[in-house]
Amino acid sequence: MALHTANPSCEPLRVSGDAIVNAAGERIVLKGTALGGYLNMENFITGYSGHEHEHRSALASVLGKKKAEFFFDRFLHYFFTEADAEFFASLGMNCIRLPFNYRHFIDDQNPDTYKKEGFDFLDRVVDICSKYNLYVVLDLHAAPGGQNQDWHSDSGITKALFWEFRIFQDQVIELWKAIAAHYKSNPVVCGYNLLNEPADPEHTRLIAWYERAEKAIRAVDPDTMLFIDGNTYAMDFSRFDNVLPNAVYAMHDYAMLGFPIPGQAPYSGTAEQRTKLRKSFERKVAFMREKHVPIWNGEFGPVYADDRVDPEADKINHARFDMLQEQLNIYDQDKVSWSIWLYKDIGYQGMVYVNPDTPYRRLIDPFVAKKQRLALDFWGVVDKEGVKDVYGPFIEGLKKMVPEHLQKKKYPHIWDFQRHVERVVRETLLSEYLGWEFAGLFEGKSEEELEELARSFAFENCIKRDGLNRILQEDGQRSVPSTP
Template identity: 70%
Template sequence: MGDAARLNPPCTLLRVSGVNIVNAAGEQVVLKGAGLGGMLNMENFITGYSGHEHEHRATLEEVLGKDKADFFFARLLHHFFTEDDAALFASLGFNCLRVPFNHRHFMDDDNPSVIKQSGFELLDRIVNICAQYNIYVVLDLHTAPGGQNQDWHSDSGVHRALFWEFRDFQDRVIQLWEALAAHYAGNPFIAGYNPLNEPADPKHTRLISWYERAEKAIRAVDPDHMLFLDGNTYAMDFSQFPVDKPLPNTVYSCHDYSGMGFPLPEQYEGTDQQKAKLRSSFKRKVEFMQAAGVPIWNGEWGPVYQDPRTDPRAAETNTKRFALLKEQLQVYREFGDVSWSIWLYKDVGYQGMVYTDPESPYMTLIQPFIEKKQRLGLDFWGICDKSGIDNEVYGPFIAKLKESIPEHLHKKKYPKTWTFDRQVERVVREMLMSEYMGWEMAELFRGKTEEELEVLAASFALKNCKTRDELNSILTLDAERSSSGSR
């Protein structure tokens, strides 16, 4: 098992006590770790495909055949997180892994009332590995039938959050959480349940009603585990949540990404104005938790990093990103013992604490495809520079569209924080163009044998990956501060 197992104290059932999370002995526990995105819920920028996971799986099945496609994805999931990863995770001082999963692992649209045992087997494997190192697990439903938000990571394939428009979708997710709660009731390695990642209900009221339903249904089966409830509009808006009626034994979760940590015009320079901006943004997101007297969990946050192979100024830019990271951690300390889960643990090199070796078989195969995606601006999260395609194609195209829509209507559509350009980009780039590009990527796998597919999948094994050491050192220092300060 290794020395790393001794770094974390034994796991017990956790519960909410005022503004703190405590263990069975009543001692405060501050949860710090990362999200395991890209595994049981795949995302385009994390593993390199385009568009949505269900489309990616379908195109590979079309090219490879069902048996070989199933083999490849099974081996990819196997290598993505193993005991080696848990040992590294614990050695960095982390005590909690947020595990996003796709509802499709548990239910099929053509047989929606049946919960598949295979989904539990996938989750159990991760939980059992984490248990060896006393790492808590937060179970995060990252996709819901119909899509609980308008973005690619809900894997709906459309640009509307249909989950809120069909009671059947909402009922199916209640059914899934009842099954999950029954399966994990009493398990001390489960920190709790995160029923919906980044919900985006245009009316706001339906989310709160659904949370109330979910809480009652889950607690009827499992009265002990905590809930982790994301705010509305991508976990950033609690304005409609009732301050006087927080749900019992519940942690409320915001997501705290800063645009200064992405390839956008404003970069973090450490000015007083930027520091004040970080604090005011976080304060707005956690006002509900402070007023309601409940714990704060920052379920996702973190900058992205430039690749020195393609960006001559990568080192300079990444120094600014690490400075931003440090300042955000300082903000969280100022707001008390904020638990957090950085996004993310492992990917193909954009944001992960661990990333695939650029010289690995998988990256050698798909790197030209990734570069083409970036030139076309298809991945919202993974676009390094949109100026080329915007100037040549999208700029004139969107300008013409804007002329036909009165300006006062440009932000009429929810989410109202999205610009008109973003709404068009979501449909044209991230859906239509990405779907076409998905077939192009699938062709890269044509004719591969199972032996070759195994080698490609093994590129994600920790022994074949690289670690982002400066990022990990910064996070470890903060985790150690919390560990020494917890009582």
């Protein structure tokens, strides 16, 4: 395979004022994507319901431990290869954000010994990216106890226990020390994204943890940049005050105009809609502006309609492409670094997605359609009307039991009472039950069949989302000033 070498070779990067720069002081704008669903799996990305550790356990219960491990190993092999890196680099982008789950490194029953496989998995991606001059930001997406209340922290519950137990916080600092010792002086690994979308109800524990983590990591690796997410899902910096040295501050800029919200007018580029996008962005970056530090938009991007089931899919998707283009225009004005969510999935959001005619999609698509009808996945749900007759009366009954002023008390406060109930009942409890149904689809599969299912995720078995990739490629070609 011929290597794509349009990107300059990776070199050590650092923070200078509000810019990321190389050794010559030239501004570097990181433009990339995330390998979500890979070393940190998510239900809407690959099709199961519930949480990753439940999914892995359910598959082991029907396949046996050995065959389940075989399937997951082959899945990881095919999910990201040199073909993926070559395609990504060909678009002119230069950075891969690599989310990972702490479980690849820490066995909860033997937490004092790190698993070698975790480093092997990271090394494989870093080595591939080095061949195509792609920087890597390592992103701890799931921490012990869960650093937020959502499914992607893989806690299996709707509480962020990471903040309640010092032992969890210390575990993660020690893990980052080990990772930093492994990658220090490696120019491909340009940053450590210490915690994805933390959500500390008290706010202060997060800031104190960042300060402790920075000191511990700097004793091991004094040079690699740190990427610091804001609180409440990387959207709230209101309690932040001081800035850490050589740190890039990260916000996430999802726009509701890019999601299928009932009654919402599609994006059409009106002055009001453009102003809304700009105001949302500026609110999230006010801290970075005040402190004159670099901005990294660690996640953003709309979702897309499926033309197999939605006759309006082309119209909807073109509107969302236009919205994405406007977001990129906003980021370009200040040369903001960004990482779109995400690279590969089964068809909802990815730059590339698994072909519906592959063995994996043919096996799981009926279940995914059922998940849609039952509204089990928050991120992958288009329409909740199918379960309104069940949950509507239920939630109204619950509201009568709780005084109205208390319904707004539970953190995160951006979620209303109904959203909290959905999290617990549908997306946690019911999703765990249906996870066993999903696992049943794999029952009796031979290793040869499992190999073919995993191979469905290979680049050659994926469809490129051309409209999205064209926009990203054009943005990747925008000029960057040589000095900050």
